[in-house]
Amino acid sequence: MAAAFWTRFRDGRGIWPAVPAFVFLTIFFIIPMAVLLSFGFTEIERGRIQDSGFTLRYLTGTLQDDLFWWVWWKSFYIGILSTLLCFLLAYPLAYLYSESGRTMRLLILVLTISPLLTSAIVRTYAWLVLLGGRRGVVNSTLIELGVISRPIRMLNTDFAVIVGMTQVHLPFMVLPLITVLAARDRNMEAASLGMGASRLATFFKIVLPLSTPGIVAGLTIVFALSYTNFIIPQLLGGGGFTTLAVQVYEQIVVVLNWSKGAMLALLLLGSCFVFILLIGLAGNRVMRWSQKEAA
Amino acid sequence: MIEANGVNKHFGSNHVLRDCTISVDTGEVVTLLGASGCGKTTLLRCIAGFETPDSGSLVLANQDVTRLPPNRRDVGFVFQNYALFPHMTVAENVAYGLKARKTAKETIRAEVDKVLDLVSLTEFARRYPKSLSGGQQQRVALARSLVLHPKVLLMDEAFNALDAKLRGAMQIELRKIVKHVGITAVCVTHDQAEALTISDRIAVMAEGRIQQFAAPDQIYDKPASAFVADFVGAANILPRKSAERFKTAHKSLNGSGALVIRPENFALSPSSQGGGVKGEVVFARLTGPAMEYEIALADGTILRALVDRDRQEPLAVGSTVEITIRNPDACVPLPGTA
Amino acid sequence: MTHSAEIITTGPSGTILADWIDRVGFGLIWALAAFALLLLIAPSLIVVMISFTETAYITFPPQGFTLKWYADLFSRQQIIDSAITSLRISVWSTAIALTLAVPAAFSLVRGRYPGKAFAGALIVAPQMIPGMVIGVALLFFGAYIAFRQSDLMLILGLTVFCLPFAVRLVMAQLQLLDPALEEASLSLGATRKRTFVQITLRQIIPAIVAGAAFVFIESFDNLTVALFTASPRGRPLSVELYNLVQYDSSPMVAALSSLEILFAFVIMLVLSRSVGLERLAK
Numbered sequence: 026m027a028a029a030f031w032t033r034f035r036d037g038r039g040i041w042p043a044v045p046a047f048v049f050l051t052i053f054f055i056i057p058m059a060v061l062l063s064f065g066f067t068e069i070e071r072g073r074i075q076d077s078g079f080t081l082r083y084l085t086g087t088l089q090d091d092l093f094w095w096v097w098w099k100s101f102y103i104g105i106l107s108t109l110l111c112f113l114l115a116y117p118l119a120y121l122y123s124e125s126g127r128t129m130r131l132l133i134l135v136l137t138i139s140p141l142l143t144s145a146i147v148r149t150y151a152w153l154v155l156l157g158g159r160r161g162v163v164n165s166t167l168i169e170l171g172v173i174s175r176p177i178r179m180l181n182t183d184f185a186v187i188v189g190m191t192q193v194h195l196p197f198m199v200l201p202l203i204t205v206l207a208a209r210d211r212n213m214e215a216a217s218l219g220m221g222a223s224r225l226a227t228f229f230k231i232v233l234p235l236s237t238p239g240i241v242a243g244l245t246i247v248f249a250l251s252y253t254n255f256i257i258p259q260l261l262g263g264g265g266f267t268t269l270a271v272q273v274y275e276q277i278v279v280v281l282n283w284s285k286g287a288m289l290a291l292l293l294l295g296s297c298f299v300f301i302l303l304i305g306l307a308g309n310r311v312m313r314w315s316q317k318e319a320a
Numbered sequence: 321m322i323e324a325n326g327v328n329k330h331f332g333s334n335h336v337l338r339d340c341t342i343s344v345d346t347g348e349v350v351t352l353l354g355a356s357g358c359g360k361t362t363l364l365r366c367i368a369g370f371e372t373p374d375s376g377s378l379v380l381a382n383q384d385v386t387r388l389p390p391n392r393r394d395v396g397f398v399f400q401n402y403a404l405f406p407h408m409t410v411a412e413n414v415a416y417g418l419k420a421r422k423t424a425k426e427t428i429r430a431e432v433d434k435v436l437d438l439v440s441l442t443e444f445a446r447r448y449p450k451s452l453s454g455g456q457q458q459r460v461a462l463a464r465s466l467v468l469h470p471k472v473l474l475m476d477e478a479f480n481a482l483d484a485k486l487r488g489a490m491q492i493e494l495r496k497i498v499k500h501v502g503i504t505a506v507c508v509t510h511d512q513a514e515a516l517t518i519s520d521r522i523a524v525m526a527e528g529r530i531q532q533f534a535a536p537d538q539i540y541d542k543p544a545s546a547f548v549a550d551f552v553g554a555a556n557i558l559p560r561k562s563a564e565r566f567k568t569a570h571k572s573l574n575g576s577g578a579l580v581i582r583p584e585n586f587a588l589s590p591s592s593q594g595g596g597v598k599g600e601v602v603f604a605r606l607t608g609p610a611m612e613y614e615i616a617l618a619d620g621t622i623l624r625a626l627v628d629r630d631r632q633e634p635l636a637v638g639s640t641v642e643i644t645i646r647n648p649d650a651c652v653p654l655p656g657t658a
Numbered sequence: 659m660t661h662s663a664e665i666i667t668t669g670p671s672g673t674i675l676a677d678w679i680d681r682v683g684f685g686l687i688w689a690l691a692a693f694a695l696l697l698l699i700a701p702s703l704i705v706v707m708i709s710f711t712e713t714a715y716i717t718f719p720p721q722g723f724t725l726k727w728y729a730d731l732f733s734r735q736q737i738i739d740s741a742i743t744s745l746r747i748s749v750w751s752t753a754i755a756l757t758l759a760v761p762a763a764f765s766l767v768r769g770r771y772p773g774k775a776f777a778g779a780l781i782v783a784p785q786m787i788p789g790m791v792i793g794v795a796l797l798f799f800g801a802y803i804a805f806r807q808s809d810l811m812l813i814l815g816l817t818v819f820c821l822p823f824a825v826r827l828v829m830a831q832l833q834l835l836d837p838a839l840e841e842a843s844l845s846l847g848a849t850r851k852r853t854f855v856q857i858t859l860r861q862i863i864p865a866i867v868a869g870a871a872f873v874f875i876e877s878f879d880n881l882t883v884a885l886f887t888a889s890p891r892g893r894p895l896s897v898e899l900y901n902l903v904q905y906d907s908s909p910m911v912a913a914l915s916s917l918e919i920l921f922a923f924v925i926m927l928v929l930s931r932s933v934g935l936e937r938l939a940k
Binding site: 136147197255 | 679695801880
């Protein structure tokens with residue numbers, strides 16, 4: 026038996042080598058996800074099942090709550106805005122990478138990958154320092170330059186959260202764009218320039234549309250990360266600031282209303298998938314030339 | 321040395337090898353020649369043991385190896401892209417098989433030196449494959465197989481990755497090395513020039529079948545089928561009706577369905593001296609020592625003719641010519657219609 | 659005639675304005691790129707600089723130079739304990755994730771069986787789920803079977819979270835592997851075992867190293883899974899740091915962050931040596 030398993034493993038054929046991973050994921054991922062789903066539809070208070078009957082109370086209650094929709098809107102607009110900002114900064118950087126020589130490429134890669142290896146808290150902490158109060162770097166610089174006379178409140182605002190998310194998630198946008206842009210066929214640009222288009226027109230009409238797969242990948246990842254991030258809003262948004270993801274955390278860890286927390290987590294996950302799907306569909310629409318036959 | 325008897329192989333519903341029977345003598349170089357997808361590589365991989373035939377048997381040096389795994393057959397294999405181990409130096413690549421056989425260290429060193437000398441790569445022993453040219457990599461792949469003194473050397477499109485000029489030189493080089501070592505070799509290629517250069521015998525394959533297995537001159541001069549005639553060298557395959565218009569062809573046609581006439585077997589005369597078939601030059605091309613023409617006959621048939629330049633001044637496109645057959649005996653009759 | 663004249667006339671007349679717009683436009687693009695680069699590096703640099711300040715509060719530019727915040731850091735038993743906890747947890751989740759990932763990757767790349775696509779989707783599925791949801795789900799599951807928040811629960815959660823990365827890295831490398839290399843080894847007389855160890859495994863070692871580094875780093879840094887699954891006693895460093903960032907305004911936090919940045923840099927050096935950064939970018 027052991028020998029047979031070893032042979033299968035070595036040849037890598039058959040399903041057996043993947044079975045341990047399946048078993049592991051089933052026990053510690055699939056079943057827990059099912060439990061999470063069930064918790065959204067049962068009465069659970071402080072980790073104890075109160076009444077094992079099925080209830081839609083949390084679903085309908087949440088959806089009828091104006092506060093929920095307000096919080097949802099906030100999460101959505103923070104997510105979208107920081108994703109778009111990310112794109113606006115990442116695309117030029119990825120383009121610069123694709124146009125650069127070895128040294129510059131290495132520098133960009135190091136600067137892009139190293140934040141990924143540092144924890145999100147460390148990177149968010151930097152923004153506390155930069156934006157924080159009177160002694161914050163931005164405020165003190167602006168005062169010294171005479172741009173402003175009194176410190177502006179920067180921390181604990183939407184602005185702080187959006188800036189923080191943009192910076193923390195920037196690498197996730199840059200990497201897929203680099204992959205697509207560095208591998209692109211430059212003859213297309215030469216052809217465009219040869220036909221008399223300006224460099225800028227070539228950039229917007231040739232380079233940009235042809236990099237759609239990378240753009241879709243980047244937007245998807247960054248939106249999903251921003252939309253579900255609860256650490257940056259908590260650290261940079263202050264006590265009153267809340268998003269759907271923050272609500273999940275608070276309901277489960279602070280309020281200990283697990284049913285509500287589970288329902289919010291499910292709604293967060295579901296709406297996130299819907300948005301990602303929409304981004305993908307939009308990408309397909311832009312990329313309709315890549316489909317073999319027009320419908 | 322190698323006997324394949326009625327080998328059949330399916331991939332799914334695809335019947336890749338159909339009753340392939342071939343026998344290779346000791347010290348002989350044989351080429352499996354055919355277009356891509358004809359089954360030549362599959363047959364070679366069956367001999368190497370990478371594939372197992374569905375039916376039929378394989379005998380290497382009087383031993384039935386049909387079910388033997390590749391590492392227990394005494395066979396050297398040179399891969400299309402050489403499959404050199406990128407993480408090992410040239411010397412380590414060559415020594416790999418000897419180490420697997422638990423050969424003594426000193427013997428390994430001596431053997432590696434000897435074979436690297438044979439392929440003139442001694443000074444590259446410490447380099448990694450990536451830093452070598454295509455031709456050098458191919459010689460490493462060859463040395464790696466030869467150092468084990470296998471009974472049989474198998475080569476899968478071994479010249480494919482080389483540029484055209486180097487390819488010709490390497491083919492000659494390879495034939496010299498193989499003949500010097502005296503090893504039995506089976507090569508696979510889709511390139512007829514390569515097959516003609518390196519082989520003692522050629523097996524032309526199509527649709528999983530061996531169409532003809534003979535010496536290169538036999539394949540060229542006496543093709544067994546229209547396919548072989550067309551695949552090896554250029555050929556005009558004239559159906560009976562067209563062929564009959566050439567008076568001299570009657571004898572060779574001898575009741576068969578079609579006639580193969582090589583382009584160089586036509587003579588073109590610009591004036592009408594009688595006795596030939598009239599045609600118009602529609603295309604002319606310089607191939608180096610000869611001119612190649614496409615000539616349209618009255619019935620629309622296009623003939624291809626090759627005329628040495630020292631035999632005749634080039635003919636202009638549009639000129640009318642009379643075509644005759646130079647050597648009727650060199651025409652090959654084929655049964656049925658082409 | 660008219661055709662060629664057209665080309666000549668439209669050329670220069672459009673050129674001056676178009677050139678100017680081109681220059682401004684690309685100037686803007688390069689400026690954004692430069693700003694993005696600055697944005698990537700500046701915050702980390704500022705944190706490192708602040709960690710050397712002599713003031714008892716965070717200020718920029720830092721005043722003076724001192725290592726006292728680093729000394730302070732190492733004098734706090736709680737921080738040292740949580741760092742050790744984090745290291746122990748990371749080692750375990752890395753070991754488990756790779757033990758599961760390498761064979762699974764082999765099966766997913768080389769296996770031929772019905773439902774392989776589904777199997778592949780299942781194994782990379784956790785990547786689609788935010789760490790928070792994975793953590794919450796595990797916490798709730800634990801509540802069912804009286805399995806409390808603990809180091810073990812955290813290790814399991816991190817393994818689920820990181821498994822897709824490891825599987826995908828090894829799969830990518832296996833897909834690149836030329837099957838002819840293994841056939842070559844066999845035809846040179848090597849046994850299957852020798853071929854597996856010396857050729858197959860040897861070739862995917864870079865991916866295994868990269869996978870291990872990623873899983874280790876992610877496990878060490880992770881907060882989203884840890885906040886829900888870590889034991890309330892003996893918290894990992896990430897949770898400890900999360901609390902410090904919120905409630906402690908001394909530059910000691912900057913010192914701790916600087917050490918993490920240094921740690922990340924070292925790991926990156928190791929990775930660039932073993933795998934190459936270009937490959938990592940994918």
